[in-house]
Amino acid sequence: MKFALSIWLYSWTMAIILNYVADQRKVKIYSWVAVVAMCFEQAAITIQALRGQQSHFNSSDAFGIIIFALMGIFILTITLWTAYITYIFFKQKEFKLQPALVLSLKFALVYFVIFSLFGGYISSLKGHTIGASDGGKGLFFLNWSTTFGDLRVAHFFGLHSLQLIPIFGYLVNKYFSTNKALQLVKLFSLIYLIFIIFTLIIALNEHPFYAIKYYS
Template identity: 45%
Template sequence: MNTFLSTLKSRNRVLYFACWVCLVGTVSCLVLIGLTQTQILGINSFIKPAKFFISIAIFCWSMGWFTGLLPQRRQVTIYSWVVVTAMLIELVIITGQAAMGKLSHFNITSSFDARLFDIMGIAITVLTCWTAYIAYLFFRMRPDTIDLSYLWGIRLGLLVFVVFAFEGFVMAIRLSHTVGASDGGPGLPGTNWSTQYGDLRIAHFFGMHALQLIPLFGYYVARRPFQVVLFVAGYVGFVTFLLTEALSGKPLLAGWGN
């Protein structure tokens, strides 16, 4: 673990420290969950910020690790600060709204809440476009100092991440992540994914975590690039299935945990 952390720090100091800030935020939210009784959609209001803090921490460490392999250091530095800025905007709004007992996403009950939602959307759009540019740099990268299967894992992991990050716009347009009912109601423990109706967050989750899973497959499992391509084809098929099931109003695990 120490070797991993020291290597990560040397590759991208900005995202290395950003992750530690997010982990502190995660712990703070967990403490607040135990201290507060405020609920949003039937769960403690600080559960959502806690999940976003830990998710962004994983994203920062992942992109810090990958971008350390790129020779374009100026672009990497700019990208790192784009990540920090966009994620700071997201976390401040999500945590602030939670503290007030209000929804952060899909909340247009007042002009102020609507503007906050718009700002988050703009921040994520800018970040996703910049991440697509980082993917482009990896597609241009020559495999002189990196295993080709691993390189293709990073390339395709980034590409799938970008595609399913934009899938979030489906939820934004609908102003809801549940298909067939209003948001809220019975859900899986931890994730709160609906056990009664379609939930667009599931495909969004698995699609975006391709950023970690596909490069890991390329590094530890694949011996040839075509194996990575086959894995990605199956993975995208699986996530697309989750998306179509959600859009048709079907839950991932009907009635589980009810």
């Protein structure tokens, strides 16, 4: 369910952003790559769930190893394509958007690419929990560890900067002058990055992001 919701948010957000990219030929290619990659990801997760198996970090059988490897290939492909679209967006001179919104989208895309690649680092560790094995007590629904460090926290906030920073950009653009809105977007983006790095440092030091009692 978490991945389904995340893919849904990513799809709708990118659909909106891509509308403002001038090179629509590249956008069309990117869109098809995204559709194929995200359909495979969700299918792989669903199939493994139906089999009673983990989709991530699964080395219990050959099928699990192959599925996880293919998931990594698809995610890397769409991440590199997103980086390319981000490059095109940065090179673009004219936009049908106010400057604060353009700046917020640039920050959001860069953060999204960086923390998508961070997911590859988590995969290389063959687990997201620091200080223990995966599968311990966690927060309701999100399941972030409440007893040890969890790299998924930084990954989550990094990916969803794609929504949060543009929303902030939209709000400040609505209520402040252009120059003030630009300054606020820069400040918010900096604070947001510091916050993500803070959650990462906490996790690497084997401490939970938000330690509360878990009730099953």
